[in-house]
Amino acid sequence: MLKNVKSGHILVGCFMVLIAFVAVTGLWAVLITRQGPLTNEKMVHIPQGYGVSQIAQKLTAEQVVSSSFLFKLSSKMMFADKNLQAGMYSFDAGIPxxxxxxxxxxxxxxxxxxxxxxxxxxxxxxxxxxxxxxxxSVEDLPQFTESDLLLPETYMYTYGENASALLERMKSSMVKALDEAWESRQPDLPVANKLELLVLASIIEKETAVDSERGEVAGVFVNRLKKGMKLQSDPTVIYGLTDYDGDITRKHLRTMHPHNTYVIKGLPPTPIAHPGKASLMAAAQPNETENLFFVADMTGGHVFAKTNAEHEKNVEAYLKKYRELVLGEK
Incomplete structure (x- = not known):
């Protein structure tokens, strides 16, 4: 009889412990999933070498979590206490x-x-x-030129990343983009190598920001190269000037420097800017066109022409609009 009573007490005790465990676990589950104390998104830096106690204190001080003890307990219960990593973290408002x-x-x-x-x-x-x-290490970044391969794009990086490492990623991206453009180039393209393709793409990039025009601008330049005509691209003139103030003059057009395509034939020796993928592909796959000229249209785009006579009319129309819209002349 006594033995049965003891067995019953043990069972009751075990049952009570189980209930307590379930209750505590349930309470813990509620506490760690409810909205946290953070009222606004916040950046918090966890230094290298911090242990779970230091991390818990830091997060509590920053009001990311409400209890240092509960954070340590949660890390243990979730088998994460040995895996918490250093770095800069972005925590949303109310993060559990x-x-x-x-x-x-x-x-x-x-x-x-x-x-x-x-x-x-x-x-x-x-x-x-x-x-x-x-x-x-941004102060350690080397000087580089337009001839260095850098692809304009949006890049993501982490807190503390070395600036030179990001620069290398930009270079790798351009190498890949240039290789792809070169491999897809038209067979009769009048460029001898990847550098010349990059130079042509840089001129296209500076001539137009309108995506739908890039192929046509490229087609004009390719036609002129094939005919042995000077490219006569204003951005190539501007690139070599030291006194450019926003207005290009006839004197500028006559200024002798290696990139001025009003005085040199063919392509400049180096790129004049860092072109994007769209301009690279336009240079590799220009439109098939008979156009040899283009001029700005005062709306951000250009008007194209096959003959010099057409072009002169377009230039006059541009100048008329310029005088009316910019100078206020009637």
Missing amino acids: MRDVVKKMARGHTAQFKVTIPEGLRSQEVLTILKNQEHLT
Whole structure:
């Protein structure tokens, strides 16, 4: 009889422990899935070498989590206490503690974005990179020129990434894009190598920002190259000027420098900017056209012409619009 009573007490005790465990586990599950204390999105940096206790204190101080103890317990219960990773994290407002632990265990650190627009010169690209506050060693970035392969694009990077590593990614992207354009080029294209294709693409990039025009602009330049005509591209003139203030003059057009396609025949020796993928493909696959000329139309696009006579009329129409819209003449 006594033995049965003891057995009953043991069973009751085990049952009570089980109930307590379920209750505690249930409470823990509620606590770690409910909305956290963070009121606004916040960036928090966890230094290298921090253990779970230091991380818990840091997150509590930053009001990402409500309890240092609960964070440590949760990390243990989720088998993540040995896997929490250092880095810069972006935490959303109200993020539950469970998601904080998951994010840090998976190393989902914040990603930062830098956009390099098409058509920039190297110094402009360098300035953009040096202004990225989350990159490191920006002061060690080497000087580079338009001949260096850099693809204008939007790049993602992590906190503390070395600026030179990002620069290498930009170079690799351009190598790939240039290779693809070169492999897809038209067979009768009047360019001898990848560098010349890059030079042509850079001129196209500076001539138009209208995607639908790139192929036609490329077609005009290819036609002129085939006929032995000077390209007469204003951006090539501007590239070599030291006194350019926004207005190109007849004197500028006559200025002798290696990139001025009003005075030299063929392509300049080096690119005049960093072209994007669209201009690379336009250079490789220009439109089949009879046009040899184009002029701006005051709306951001261009008017194309087959003959010089047509072109002169288009130029006069452009000048008339310019005088009316810019100078206010009637």
